[in-house]
Amino acid sequence: MRMSHLFGRTLREAPADAEIPSHKLLVRAGFIRQLAAGIFTAMPLAKRSLTKLENIMREEMNAIGGQELTMPVVHPAELWQETGRWYQIGSEMGRFKDKNNRDMVLAMTHEEVVADLVRKEIHSYRQLPILIYHIQTKWRDDPRPRAGLIRVREFTMKDSYSLDATWEGLDKQYRAHYQAYFNIFHRSGLPVIAVKSDVGMMGGQMAHEFMYLTPIGEDTLLLCDDCGYSANRQIARFKKHILPTEPPLPIEKIATPEIKTIEDLANFLDIPKEKTAKAVFLIASITDNNETIDKFVFAIVRGDMDLNETKLTNALKAKELRPATEEEILAVGAVPGYASPVGLNDVLIVVDNIIPKSSNLVAGANEEGYHFRNVNYGRDYKADIVSDIVAAKEDDLCPVCGHPMHTIRGIEVGNIFKLGTKYSEALGCTFQDKDGKDKPVIMGSYGIGSGRLLASVAEEHHDEHGLIWPITVAPYQVHLIILPGKDKKEVQETAERLYQNIKEAGIEVLFDDRNESPGVKFNDADLIGNPLRVTVSQRSLNKNCVEFKRRDQKEKTMIPLEAIIPYLKKSITELEMEIKEKEVEVPFTD
RNA sequence: CGGGGUGUAGCGCAGAUGGAAGCGCGCCGCGUUUGGGACGCGGAGGUCGGCGGUUCAAGUCCGCCCACCCCGACCA
Numbered sequence: 087m088r089m090s091h092l093f094g095r096t097l098r099e100a101p102a103d104a105e106i107p108s109h110k111l112l113v114r115a116g117f118i119r120q121l122a123a124g125i126f127t128a129m130p131l132a133k134r135s136l137t138k139l140e141n142i143m144r145e146e147m148n149a150i151g152g153q154e155l156t157m158p159v160v161h162p163a164e165l166w167q168e169t170g171r172w173y174q175i176g177s178e179m180g181r182f183k184d185k186n187n188r189d190m191v192l193a194m195t196h197e198e199v200v201a202d203l204v205r206k207e208i209h210s211y212r213q214l215p216i217l218i219y220h221i222q223t224k225w226r227d228d229p230r231p232r233a234g235l236i237r238v239r240e241f242t243m244k245d246s247y248s249l250d251a252t253w254e255g256l257d258k259q260y261r262a263h264y265q266a267y268f269n270i271f272h273r274s275g276l277p278v279i280a281v282k283s284d285v286g287m288m289g290g291q292m293a294h295e296f297m298y299l300t301p302i303g304e305d306t307l308l309l310c311d312d313c314g315y316s317a318n319r320q321i322a323r324f325k326k327h328i329l330p331t332e333p334p335l336p337i338e339k340i341a342t343p344e345i346k347t348i349e350d351l352a353n354f355l356d357i358p359k360e361k362t363a364k365a366v367f368l369i370a371s372i373t374d375n376n377e378t379i380d381k382f383v384f385a386i387v388r389g390d391m392d393l394n395e396t397k398l399t400n401a402l403k404a405k406e407l408r409p410a411t412e413e414e415i416l417a418v419g420a421v422p423g424y425a426s427p428v429g430l431n432d433v434l435i436v437v438d439n440i441i442p443k444s445s446n447l448v449a450g451a452n453e454e455g456y457h458f459r460n461v462n463y464g465r466d467y468k469a470d471i472v473s474d475i476v477a478a479k480e481d482d483l484c485p486v487c488g489h490p491m492h493t494i495r496g497i498e499v500g501n502i503f504k505l506g507t508k509y510s511e512a513l514g515c516t517f518q519d520k521d522g523k524d525k526p527v528i529m530g531s532y533g534i535g536s537g538r539l540l541a542s543v544a545e546e547h548h549d550e551h552g553l554i555w556p557i558t559v560a561p562y563q564v565h566l567i568i569l570p571g572k573d574k575k576e577v578q579e580t581a582e583r584l585y586q587n588i589k590e591a592g593i594e595v596l597f598d599d600r601n602e603s604p605g606v607k608f609n610d611a612d613l614i615g616n617p618l619r620v621t622v623s624q625r626s627l628n629k630n631c632v633e634f635k636r637r638d639q640k641e642k643t644m645i646p647l648e649a650i651i652p653y654l655k656k657s658i659t660e661l662e663m664e665i666k667e668k669e670v671e672v673p674f675t676d
Numbered sequence: 677c678g679g680g681g682u683g684u685a686g687c688g689c690a691g692a693u694g695g696a697a698g699c700g701c702g703c704c705g706c707g708u709u710u711g712g713g714a715c716g717c718g719g720a721g722g723u724c725g726g727c728g729g730u731u732c733a734a735g736u737c738c739g740c741c742c743a744c745c746c747c748g749a750c751c752a
Contacts, residue, residue, distance in 0.1 A: 098701060098713070099688045103745045123744065177677095178751080195752090229677075229750055243752075295752085304751080395749090408677085408749080498752055535752050569711060605712040612712090623711065633711090 089598040094129035108544035109234025124231025124239035134561040143244040150262040163189030165198045169512040192225040200247045201513040211251040219246035235541035248530040275556030281316040292504040297496035312489035320396035325483035335460040346423035348389040362389030363449040365425040367410035386437040394477035401473040424450035427467040437469040500534040553615030557661035562596040565616040571624035581622040
């Protein structure tokens with residue numbers, strides 16, 4: 087490709103609304119352009135890199151038996167109504183009506199379509215197992231797109247779906263994806279770890295997220311250095327510090343004027359925070375038989391811990407959870423700042439599972455300026471649900487080995503879910519098993535966003551001058567620069583010939599044939615970040631050489647003109663080997 | 677959806693107290709340059725986010741709306 091005709095120019099300055107390096111550099115280098123919040127065009131350079139990433143995914147999916155297909159982006163609403171997600175999912179779903187006034191859905195994901203296909207195509211255990219996948223555009227009207235390509239509304243995903251007759255079969259395909267995903271990320275030059283995660287809107291039994299660790303990540307992870315336990319904070323468990331049990335003392339009302347926070351309360355009474363109970367009020371939308379009702383939820387955690395809303399949502403099987411307003415709190419008879427579970431009716435009380443093991447706590451008295459001492463679970467109040475609903479934090483103890491854990495930020499670049507029979511049951515995907523009985527197909531779903539992956543690779547591989555693409559992802563393998571000098575003719579002809587020869591050798595080359603000054607050309611080459619650079623100039627040709635430089639190294643070397651093509655081939659192989667070495671087998675951790 | 681911020685040329689920005697829309701980079705033409713973002717001369721490019729109001733006069737003051745960014749809630 088000639089740079090003089092490349093669509094998409096480089097910018098000296100990044101637009102002011104770009105903040106993170108991958109966003110700034112991808113825009114400056116001409117890879118992406120923004121159309122609206124969370125909606126981007128992939129320019130020709132980005133398209134080439136995306137295609138490479140997607141081909142890596144294809145190879146790894148094919149290697150574990152995947153069959154590629156393409157499913158539609160627009161779905162009839164009926165399908166989503168059958169699984170109930172039409173009702174469960176809120177404004178994140180893109181909905182519109184077609185010309186006949188039929189409700190339509192923009193695909194957020196494709197479980198419904200897969201299940202629909204399966205019920206039409208799969209009738210016998212003899213047809214299973216199956217692995218299908220596609221690479222398709224999806225729309226999720228995220229309330230907050232941000233960080234360039236990291237979090238967008240329209241995106242392309244590699245999505246695979248496993249279909250099995252047995253749970254062992256699902257486990258096998260799940261584990262195959264686990265390793266295939268590590269292969270994909272390693273081949274893309276991206277270091278990742280797998281952590282256990284929440285199943286979210288997908289539902290199902292088990293999920294892992296593949297995390298690229300970076301301070302700009304939006305997810306917080308808990309890791310145990312000792313035994314390797316790793317989990318998203320949304321679901322991370324930990325060993326809770328159990329206080330010595332005391333005999334229950336009589337409940338006692340005490341004046342605590344102007345004391346509203348746990349901090350103040352602990353100071354005022356001169357007791358540790360873990361001797362207090364903290365109340366949090368929320369409104370949960372709970373769906374039952376496709377009918378959604380709002381329930382007032384009174385959650386109680388020990389004063390030294392914080393509520394984890396994901397855990398609470400899961401404990402409640404709620405669709406949505408939001409903080410209650412002051413009016414709503416007063417309406418149920420609770421007093422903000424002095425709230426107590428003692429003597430409240432008509433609310434759903436959820437307590438953390440450490441609370442029943444903690445005796446004689448201080449809690450609100452439901453009266454302005456007063457608290458109760460010696461509140462005991464069971465004697466003074468009861469809960470509708472007792473569950474683990476608190477968030478793990480730095481230095482909390484590992485639930486497996488008891489070692490203190492630490493927190494780290496990450497970007498979720500891929501996920502794998504054991505869906506089980508949720509969708510197949512809802513949509514009636516059954517097959518006839520050996521025993522002659524109809525059984526629901528057991529499903530798994532596995533996704534990787536290609537744009538997010540591209541941005542993560544850019545985030546991992548850049549310096550102050552620009553991008554430094556891994557050879558497997560780079561838009562072009564070679565960046566060829568011509569510096570014509572005073573007497574243009576010889577240099578020009580040599581560079582043109584070299585450009586043709588490189589192309590004919592099957593090497594991907596971007597040829598900077600523009601009439602620009604050397605500084606501009608070198609800077610653009612650094613910015614775009616193709617791995618190998620070749621410079622043809624009067625100076626080099628005087629020695630019958632061209633200059634060679636790797637983007638990831640400082641040294642420049644002079645290579646005889648006639649030797650440059652084999653040299654480039656050798657360098658490409660070297661770079662490919664460097665990536666290959668990072669491909670390793672990763673033990674499956676449950 | 678809550679909190680904060682920003683909208684003036686393709687990009688980055690300046691335009692106190694209302695009084696003729698500017699700068700740098702980029703772009704077009706001609707010439708000189710040519711190993712790390714060159715120089716001279718000449719040009720093109722704007723509904724100042726939108727609508728309404730105040731005023732003799734609004735980029736500037738007031739109101740409403742919209743878009744985009746950041747923090748949170750939420751999410752691949």
